[in-house]
Amino acid sequence: MTADGGPELVQLLTPEGERVHHPDYDVELTPDQLRGLYRDLVLVRRVDAEATALQRQGELGLWAQCVGQEAAQVGSGRALAPGDFAFPTYREHGVAWSRGVQPLQLLGLFRGVTNGGWDPHEHNMALYTIVIGDQTLHAVGYAMGMQRDGDDSAVICYFGDGASSQGDVNEAFVFSAVYNAPVVFFCQNNQWAISEPLERQTRIPLYRRADGFGFPGVRVDGNDVLAVLAVTQAALAAAREGQGPTLIEAFTYRMGAHTTSDDPTRYRVAADLEAWKLKDPIERLKVYLARNGWAGHEWFAEIEAEAEALAVDLRRGCREMPEPEKTSMFDHVYAEPHALVDEERAQFEAYHASFVGGGH
């Protein structure tokens, strides 16, 4: 079912780098802004590639690649206003980038030094959520809170095509609809939930699910950063204006494995990947920039160099990441003192102190 997305697909930049227009959605961007988006896409891809390499070198326990999905993530992430709040799953490295979460902060979870990694309130971005679909309800609750506080910001919530099957996601749709919550559901349909193709989750295009819950759904070319930006901006504006939720289905493709533990050759055909490579989100923007004379060799080379420097930093930072203190597992289990945790911490400390030289 990795077709072309159908006539309903909102697109502003074709895979060949042609600018096209859409009756309902558009964005006017300066060459500077376009270059900014290109830079984001390239740097996010470099972070992803570097993290994948670090996993192969044993520096990370796992990595969930976002290669191929950069436009969906950067386009939607850049559509957010500073006061908006994002609820991600575990693959939203491009969204994190746009929210100012440092790539190294993402690595902590995958290296196994933390179960979190950043301050959600500092970045207006919740922590990664591993259990599929859970965060969609949190997003709706947060949006209901904004509503009650008279805050005219909005919430964006990310999940996958597989997640659309979960009860929680469907309950999130119900709550957001009946309370008219200012939330944008952003489903990255990358065609796969580990080994299961889209057909294992749905018979109809996902964006049409919204219909049954009573709010609009739209399918956007997830590899077209301009279209994603335009559609997300419109949905966020509607949410802010009190029109309630929108479901955006970003039609894209998972170019990598599900995670570094996965072997996609067991379940998917190579031809699909080749077809999707032709729709690469970075290439089409590059062609568009070059063709209009908004960027040349020198500028592209500068971005490449910046990406390389970022990768070097990431490598070093990852290797130098401090090991967590042993007793840190007892920290913050509760917000207030708890006798059992205190007792077990003391036992733990006494036990470790009992080894001669403390070398245990």
Add this chain to the structure above:
Amino acid sequence: MAVTTMAKAINAGLRKALENDPKVLLMGEDIGKLGGVFRVTDGLQKDFGEARVIDSPLAESGIVGTAVGLAMRGFRPVVEIQFDGFVFPAFDQIVTQVAKHNARSAGRTPMPITIRIPYGGGIGAVEHHSESPEAYFAHTAGLRVISPSNPADAFAMVQQAIACDDPVVFFEPKRRYWDKADVDESLDLATAPSPFRARVVRPGTSVTVVCYGPMVRTCLEAASAAAAEGIELEVVDLRSMSPLDVDTVAASVRRTGRLVVVHEAPVFLGVGAELAARITETCFYSLEAPVLRVGGYHTPYPPARLEEDYLPDLDRVLDAVDRSLAF
């Protein structure tokens, strides 16, 4: 007899069950073409078809809830929950529906469902992939909760779970999936020992160590180390948490006078707590020392870099043994 891994032994057990009973079917995420993320169901969809080895939508409540209906229709569903931490979306269905159907219907709608859950830590995973939630299920009447510790038991127990007319939560110790041992595939289930009984896996006289699942190997290693110092541990593999075979444990404690219970799951309100209470009630006059427990802390399962400090290891087992002997 063939030497095989625990993952392959379970695969062989599932295959036998599918062959022997057309009403057995498997359901779960990624269990078809991929063969499951641990390859436990490898090749089964190819051989038994998509109607019997079902790649399900990504929805645990859906997986278990539809299994209830299938069971009412006479099927024997075997569902896979991909990882321990993902069973909770299905928790409602398991504890409020699956567990209670037999009682509510006065035996008219039994729930012969097997819920396979790879559980426990030690593989360096990210959060929600290393938990030991067995106590939640053992606490619920109507469910049976078992866990094999080695390939031979895994082969037999998975088939016994499927054959059982009650719902069985089958916890697979994922870090032991690659452990190898002899498995007798010609085993006659009718004469095989019950999966709901404990077994003394190493006789000893000094201290009884009770464990199950992933901890059995750890405790056997501790027993070897202790033997070098003249301490003879009797290691009991519990195998079943519900029902709890207190008799086998009590008989052992009457011989040794001491009991240490070891599990990965948090100690607080865990299986060890129940055993400690039971053994104190039944063996009070045989005990030379209080029952001691070794297990997880009252914390979320920590990030992978700390799991070695969280998980009971040989040293922590031996430390508890020493404390027991010191009384």
